[in-house]
Structure formats: structure tokens, C-alpha cells
Amino acid sequence: MSRSVWVILATLIVIASSTLWLLFSDKKTITKPAVTSNGDTEVLVDINYLASKNNSIKKKQKENELDKDDEFDPYENELIKAQLQQVGALYAESIKYPITSQPILSAQDVRDYRPFEESEVDLPFPESDDEDKPIRVVAATNSFQYFQGDVVSIRVQIQNAPASKFIQVKAVISGATGELPSQIDFRPSSESLTQFNAEFDTRLVPASLLSDEMLVKLAVKIDGRTLNTTVVFKVAIASAQIVGIQQVQPQGPNLVIPVQINVYQNGYYFMNAILQDAVSGKPLIQLQAERRLNRGNGIIELKAHIAALRQQGAEGPYLLRSLNIHKGAEENEQFDAPGSSTQPQFFIQGFPFSAYENERHVDELAEERLDFLNGVGGVDENEIPEQDPLQGAE
Amino acid sequence: MRIKLFVITATLLFSMGVEAKLAGKNVIMVHGFISEHLNTRPTSAEQASQASNYWKDYWASRSEGYLTYPSHERVQGRIKDSMKSQFQELQRNGKCASGCVFVTHSTGDLVLRDALTRFGQWGIDKNKVKVLSVIDLAGAGGGTELADLAVSTASTRGPVTGIVRAIAGAVLSVNFTPERLGVLNDLRVGTARSIARQNNVYPRLRVAGAGDQFLRITKGIIRGYDDSVVGMHSSCGSKYVGTVESCSSSVRSNGQIASARGPGTLLHNHYPIVMGNSADHEELRNNKKSGGALTTVVNNRTIGGINIDFATNTKRRSWSWFKKVREINGSSNKSVSANVYDTLNR
Numbered sequence: 026m027s028r029s030v031w032v033i034l035a036t037l038i039v040i041a042s043s044t045l046w047l048l049f050s051d052k053k054t055i056t057k058p059a060v061t062s063n064g065d066t067e068v069l070v071d072i073n074y075l076a077s078k079n080n081s082i083k084k085k086q087k088e089n090e091l092d093k094d095d096e097f098d099p100y101e102n103e104l105i106k107a108q109l110q111q112v113g114a115l116y117a118e119s120i121k122y123p124i125t126s127q128p129i130l131s132a133q134d135v136r137d138y139r140p141f142e143e144s145e146v147d148l149p150f151p152e153s154d155d156e157d158k159p160i161r162v163v164a165a166t167n168s169f170q171y172f173q174g175d176v177v178s179i180r181v182q183i184q185n186a187p188a189s190k191f192i193q194v195k196a197v198i199s200g201a202t203g204e205l206p207s208q209i210d211f212r213p214s215s216e217s218l219t220q221f222n223a224e225f226d227t228r229l230v231p232a233s234l235l236s237d238e239m240l241v242k243l244a245v246k247i248d249g250r251t252l253n254t255t256v257v258f259k260v261a262i263a264s265a266q267i268v269g270i271q272q273v274q275p276q277g278p279n280l281v282i283p284v285q286i287n288v289y290q291n292g293y294y295f296m297n298a299i300l301q302d303a304v305s306g307k308p309l310i311q312l313q314a315e316r317r318l319n320r321g322n323g324i325i326e327l328k329a330h331i332a333a334l335r336q337q338g339a340e341g342p343y344l345l346r347s348l349n350i351h352k353g354a355e356e357n358e359q360f361d362a363p364g365s366s367t368q369p370q371f372f373i374q375g376f377p378f379s380a381y382e383n384e385r386h387v388d389e390l391a392e393e394r395l396d397f398l399n400g401v402g403g404v405d406e407n408e409i410p411e412q413d414p415l416q417g418a419e
Numbered sequence: 420m421r422i423k424l425f426v427i428t429a430t431l432l433f434s435m436g437v438e439a440k441l442a443g444k445n446v447i448m449v450h451g452f453i454s455e456h457l458n459t460r461p462t463s464a465e466q467a468s469q470a471s472n473y474w475k476d477y478w479a480s481r482s483e484g485y486l487t488y489p490s491h492e493r494v495q496g497r498i499k500d501s502m503k504s505q506f507q508e509l510q511r512n513g514k515c516a517s518g519c520v521f522v523t524h525s526t527g528d529l530v531l532r533d534a535l536t537r538f539g540q541w542g543i544d545k546n547k548v549k550v551l552s553v554i555d556l557a558g559a560g561g562g563t564e565l566a567d568l569a570v571s572t573a574s575t576r577g578p579v580t581g582i583v584r585a586i587a588g589a590v591l592s593v594n595f596t597p598e599r600l601g602v603l604n605d606l607r608v609g610t611a612r613s614i615a616r617q618n619n620v621y622p623r624l625r626v627a628g629a630g631d632q633f634l635r636i637t638k639g640i641i642r643g644y645d646d647s648v649v650g651m652h653s654s655c656g657s658k659y660v661g662t663v664e665s666c667s668s669s670v671r672s673n674g675q676i677a678s679a680r681g682p683g684t685l686l687h688n689h690y691p692i693v694m695g696n697s698a699d700h701e702e703l704r705n706n707k708k709s710g711g712a713l714t715t716v717v718n719n720r721t722i723g724g725i726n727i728d729f730a731t732n733t734k735r736r737s738w739s740w741f742k743k744v745r746e747i748n749g750s751s752n753k754s755v756s757a758n759v760y761d762t763l764n765r
Contacts, residue, residue, distance in 0.1 A: 104732055104747045105693060105762040108715040109624075112690040116622050119688060124620045127687070134658070134684045144609040145660075146567045149639050159639070169609055199574070238604075242575050253575035255567075257607055293540040297617055311687075313617050315539050349616075353540045356503070359496040390545055393518060394622060397551040401442050401763040 100404060109402030116398055120391035126279075126330040127311045128337055135299055135308050137347060141165035141180050150252045158185045162245055166258045170363055173232060173262050177225040179241055181211060186219050186247060193246040194221040201236035209241075227260060235260050237360045264290045264352040264362035270345065270371045271324065278384035279328035282312070282345065282373060288323040290362060292352035296325045303342040303372065310337065312345075325350075331381040341375010441764050444518045444551055445483035447509075448474050451525025451559070451704075452606070456490035457599050463487070463501070477706035477756045478522060483514060486534075490526070491601035494533050494614055498602065502534035503541050510547045518549040524704040525649060526602060528558030532623075533615040552622045554759065557646055557703040560686075561653030561660065562611030564641045566603045573600055608660055611653075618687040625691040626759060627654035628698030629664075629672045630709055643680065644672055648700040656689030657682030666691030667716040674714035674744040676733065691716050693747070698755050706754045712746035713758055 100107045122128060129135050144166045151159035160183065167178040181194050194211035197204045211221035227235060238259055245252040271283040284296065297313035312327040327345070334340070348371075350364035440446060450473040455461075461469065466487040471479060486505050488498045509515050523531050531553060538545060605611060628646035631638075641650040643663040651657075655666035661683070665672045668681035673696040685691070695703070697711030732748055735741045750758050 102732065102748050103762075104715045104717070104745070105758070108692045108717040109763070111717050112622060112624065112692065115690065116688065120620075124618055127618055131684070142659075143612070146564075146571070146607075146609070147642070148564070148568055148571065151639070169613055240574055244575070253571065255571040255574050257570075257604075257610055259613075295536070295617060311618060315617075353537060354495045354499060356500050359493055361495055388620075390549065391620060393549065394551050394620075397442070397444070397518065397520075398622060 103404050106402050106404055109398060113395060113398040113402050116391075117395055120388055120395060121386060122333045122336070123328070123330050123386055123388070125313050126328060126333045128333045129299070129308045129311055132308050135311060135347070138169075140167045140178075143169040144256055144258055146254055146256050148254050150250070152250075160185050160187075160247065160252065162243070162252050162254050164241070164243055164254055164256045166241065166256055168258070170259045170261065171227065172363075172365055173227055173235060173260060175227055175260070177227065177241075177258060179209070179211075179223045179225065179256070180214075181221045181243060181245065182217075183219040183221075183245065183247065190248045192219065192221075194223075194243065195246075196223065196241050196243045198225055198230075198239055199242055200234060200239045202234055204242070205230060205234055237261060259360075259363075261363050262289075263365040264288075264292065265294065265318070265323070265350055265364035267296075267348055267350055267364065267366035267368075269367075270373065273374050275376050275380045277382045278331045278386070280331075280334065280341075280373075280376065280381070282327040282329070283324045284327060284348075286318065286323040286325060286350065286364070288318045288320050290352055291319050292355060292362070293317045294323075294325060294350060294352050294364070296327065296348070296350045298327060298345050298349070299347040300327075300329055300373065301344045301346055302337075302339050303344045303375075307337075307339075309339050309343070310334070330386055331378065331383060332386055334381075335378060339375075340377050341373065343373040343375060344370045345373050346370035439481055439483045441481065441520050441760060444520050445514055446478070446481060447484050447486060447515070447519050447521050448478055448482045449486045449521060449523040449527035449531045450474065450488075451523075451527050451557075452602060453490045457601055457603075460491050461489065473524075474704070476704075477754060477760075478704070481760060482522070483519075486521075486527075486531070488530055489601070491599065494530055494602060494605040498530055499533060499537065502530065503537070506534065506538070506541065506543050506548060510543055513547070515548045515550070518551040520551055521553045522556065523553060523558065524556045525559045525700065526606060528555045528560040528623075528653075529562075529605065529611055529614060530602075532560050532619070535619055535621060536615045536617050550621050552624060554624045554626065554763075555654075555656075556626045556756070556759075557628060557649050557700050558623075558625055558654050558656065559606060559649045560611060561650070561657065562606050562608035563649050563653065564608060565637060565648060566606035566611075567608060568640060569603050570600055570607055612660070621688060623656060623686075623689045625654060625656045625666065625689060626693045626695075626703060626755060627651050627666055627672075627691060628695045628700065628703050628709070628755070630695065630697045630699035630702060630711075632699035632701060646698065646700040646703060652682065655682050655691045656685045658684040658686050666694055670694075670714060670716060670745060672696045672714070673739070674712065674746050675739050676743045676745055693755070693759060695755050703755050706756060708751065708754055711751055713750035713755065714745050714747060 145163065147161060147163040149159040149161050163182040163184060165180055171177055183192055186192060196209040209223045209225060211223040214220035214222050238257060241256040243254050266287045267284055268287055269285040271285055273280065273282050295315045299308050300310040300312055301308045310329050310333045312329060314325050314327050316325060346369060348366045352362040354361050450470050453469055466489060470485040470487040486502065488501045492498050521531060605614065629644040629651065630646055632647035637645060637647050642652060642660060644651045651666065652660050652663040655663060657663050662680055663682050665679035665681050668679055671677055671679040672694045693713050693715055695709050695711065695713045698709035702709045733743050733745045736744045747758065
């Protein structure tokens, strides 16, 4: 080959090598140490490389910001609407099941009242306007609703009582016809010097003196003062009595539980109960039903829906407990009339889920309510919220 | 021709006043306890006039009608009889055939809760009287300890201390005559909670306050926080009485994002939505600013796939020792009722 050909080839190789070097060296940080005039070392950085790198970073940031703008939050300044959306979500869950057959999500939701909890009255008795810890009288009956023939237990607790002061507690019981003739003397509890107990036996009182609503009128004598308070309780003659359960069987999507009732008063009756797993004791479903009944033998059907049973994963057997029944007050009547039950609970046979029809519960009126909630809780997701000019000013 | 145009325009303008609807639905109001009833024992017509007056500050112009009841009677007695005839009228006139929103204040919560359980008993067709939702302002459905105080004071022979009389008298405006206490008997905590216990199908949207109306004299009587008449154990819709200080266990009534004494269990379909730490019992229904911001019960959550972060509504406040506080933007610039109505109506 001639000399000129070698020169051309060498030039081409140098150009190619330089091009390749420029392409691949972009990924590397270009630094090299240099020695300055006073002997210090400095790291030199390629300005052009930095400039191009910064440009590409800025371009990426801009792209990210554009993406962020597209994902705006329509509820950003709409707390109440977001709250209503949550309500809608909760309500949507609730209406999957009939109101007569609601799954129990927590045992706490259906716990029975503790003794003395339901009727408790807790009041302070300050002696001066600025008294920090006044004496408090906490009074209660062990239940709220009684029937004729029951014994009412009454408890009185004195809080913040001055030390070593004699305390005396007395009461009279009154009803619609006035105060009963005899006074009730309380005895100190063995548990505490500031707790007092007494009983009122409804059997010892003529029925004519008992009324639907009764008052325990308490007088607490302490340190030269008499503190008065009252506790209300109810006494009734049962309007009906739950006596048993007839044959239980799946019908369509429901486990039908026919509850047998002796009806003493014609009227419109409301019943509710808890269906509980007989083995684990876990409360499963709140059941309720209502219908008009005539005096004599009556049946109210409680229906556990398959959707609720599936949700709880319980095929039985079950216990039916916490049964309540009452007759709704009719026109010119003053109070609802409670009924009673011969047993606190009844055993209920279980069935496999395959024995039920898998029918979805649909309640059109409930769907309308849900639509309303979603409507008032909705925002226009295409509307970019206006920036509050005062935002961030504080 | 010009006169005709003027008349038509004027008619249109006058008819375009504030709409008596909420989100396109008719609004029906249920008032709270009216103490004058205990002495005046008004007729139905007088009750209707007083009901209108009760809501005149804000809701009267935004509602289609009222349910009234005699406060000198009992909830399960003559009050329910009055409710029955009014719901029968609603069924007849079709005012709620397309759906109504009911708004209650205080005792109205308990009265309506009892009435709504009786539709089957009264033969009311739910397709003709559609109750879409109930907004309960300062709901007294769980009773109030002030009623325990009033009834006890009236019913006992012993001397009534000046302070006790001042509290019951000032707050409730009652005379101490036991047979003249009417619905106050039903507002006793134990009694109120024994009424209408069945699960109900209607969403009850609860608005609760913790403000002070009477120089804090009620604070030692009502358990937990209260709006000076009703405790939060009632207004939040708690199933059991307790020392409730917020409607949420993670947001305090003043909006602080911190653990709080909330209700352990709520009544079925009762949903607290708004709290006003400075809002007292009357400010929860009138058009007066409560003097403080409102907060909600909700925390950051996902709605429709969007992660909702209320960062812009959560600020650090000096009064809160610089802890985070969640506030409804602009809520302190208008009344509680206006906040609720304006939000739901747009």
C-alpha cells in the first residue's frame, strides 16, 4: 500500500476512536486531579458535561411535575364531602343485608348492659360556685325494666365524701298515684363505707300502686346536708310472653325462626334478638321483626339471611339470646308495653349453606338513600380545585 | 307589553329566592325542646307557629315544612300521636314522595327516632314517605344529665341548693313542678336510651359541639364533653353512655390529630360527620358563627382509588403546642348550619 493510503486509514481510525470515546464517556464523571501552583490538588470537572447532565435532569423534573398535575386530589379541600363518602361506603356495606338481619362486627356492639349501668344517675352537689371536687351521688337500680313480681335492687355510691363523716341514705318509691307508704332504709355495703344497698320487692305492694314508670326518691344525709336525687325504673305487666321456638328451617335465602308467643294484649309487636354461634359463643347476627298480633297464640318469624350467615361463616348450630319483645303504644297510650320470655335463650338448629337459595339482598329504597349520600359526598373529579389565596399565609 | 314583561320578570325573580331544598330534595325540620310548652300547653296551631320561629335564624328559609310536637307531653304518648298524624299527612300530600331530608335539633333527634320505628305500626308506606337521610344537630337521642337534674330537683322534697336551681332553671327554663315536666322525663339518660332501640334503616348524620353557652356551669354535670346542654355521648350517637370527648378515637373535638375518648360503639346507621369544639347547643342550629373552626371525624383514606391526603387542611397551631390540627377550610367564617348546608347542597 502506498504511504498516502496509510495516512488516510490512520486518520479514519483516529476519528472513529474519538467518536466512540465521546459517546461512551458521557456516562462517566469526568474528573481528574490537577496540581495547582501552590502544590494543592484540585478536581477538575468538565463544564460541558455538567451542563448537559443538568439539562437532562431539569427535563426529567419537568416531566414529573406534569404527571403530578394530572393526579390532583379533588377532595383536597373537601373534608365534609370526604366524610360523607366514608358514610356512603359504610352505608353501602350495611345495606348488603336486610335491616332485620344485620351481621355483628364486634361483640362489644351488642353487649348486654351491666347491672346498675342502664339506669344510673350521677349528679354533683357543689356547695359553692367554684368547688373543685363536689360530693357526687351515683344511684342506680340493677335493671331498668321490671315486671310485677320482680325485686328491684338499688345501689347508692357517695363520691368525694368528707372523711369520717356519718352518711345515712333513705328513699321512698313513687308512681303515678303518689308515694308508696313505706320508706326504704339503706344498709352500708360490705365492700365500701360509701356504698349503700337496698331492695324494693314489687310483690309487697298492691298492684294498684304500681305504675309503668316509678321513681326512687333518695335522700342522702351527710355532714349536715341532705342531698336529693332520683332514679327512674319501669314496672309492667307483660303484654306478651315468648314461650318457645317452632321448627326452624331454611326457606329461600333465609333461616326462618318461628318464635312462639302468648299474646295478652292485641297490638303491634316489635321483637329483636341475637343469633349466636352455639359452639364458639360468638354473636353473629342482630335479628328483628315486627307484626300485628291478636290475643292468644302468636308467631313472629325472625329471619337470618344467607348473606349475613355467609359473612359470619357460621352454619350453626346457634343460640338465640337477648330476646326482647314489646307492644308499640297505640293512640292515647302513654308507653310501649314490654313483654317477657320464659327462657333467656333457645337452641337453634343449623343447616349447611347449600340448603339456602343464594339470593342477593336488594333494597331499592336503601339504594336511593345510598345514591343520595354519594351525591352529596361527590365532587367533580375533572374540576381542578381553586387555590385558596390565603393558604399558607398563617 | 312592557308591563307584562316586568310582571313576568318580577315573578321569576321572587320565585328564585333561597330554595327550600337540599341537593334537590325537600327538607323537613324537627325542633328541639320548647320550654314554654310546659306552662302554655299550646294547641297544634300554636305549636306550628313556634316551630317556624324555632328555625327562623337559618333553616326556615331552606326547608319545605316542619314536624311539630308538644314538649309538655311524652315521646311514646301524645308526641307520637302527633307525629303519626303529621306523617300521615306527608303521605297524603306527597311532599316526600321523591325523598326528603330531615333535620333535627336536640330533642327532635329522639322524637324522630321513635317515630321512624313506627312506620309499620302506623301503616305508613315507605315508598310514599321516603326518608333519604336525617341530619341531627346536637342530637339528644341519648338523653342529657340535665334532665336527670331537673326531674330530681322537681320530684324531691328536700331543699334545692341555689346552684342546682340556677343550673336547671337557666339552662332548661323550667319550673320545678314534677307533673309539668313533659318530655324532660324522656330526656333522662336512662329513659331516652330505652326508647326506640331497634336498628333503623335511615342514615343519621350527626353534628356535635363542645362549646360553652352558660359559663361552664353544666360541665361538671354532663359526662364527657358537651355543648352545654347535650353531651357528646349523645350527639355523636354513642350506643352506651360514657365519658365521650370526641366523636372519633383519633381526632379530638378541636381537630388535634391525637388519640381521643371516642364512642366505643355507635347506634346503628348513626354517623358523626362534623365536630365544633366552640359550637354550643344553640349555635349548632342558628346562623351565628361558633367562634372556632370545625373538624371532621374522617382521617386520610382512599376514595375511588385516589389517596386522599388532607395535608392542606392539617396545620400546626401554636395553641395546640404546635401539634397537627385538622380544620375544615373556611369553617370559622360561617355558622355550623351554613357549613353543613352549603357543602351538602353543592
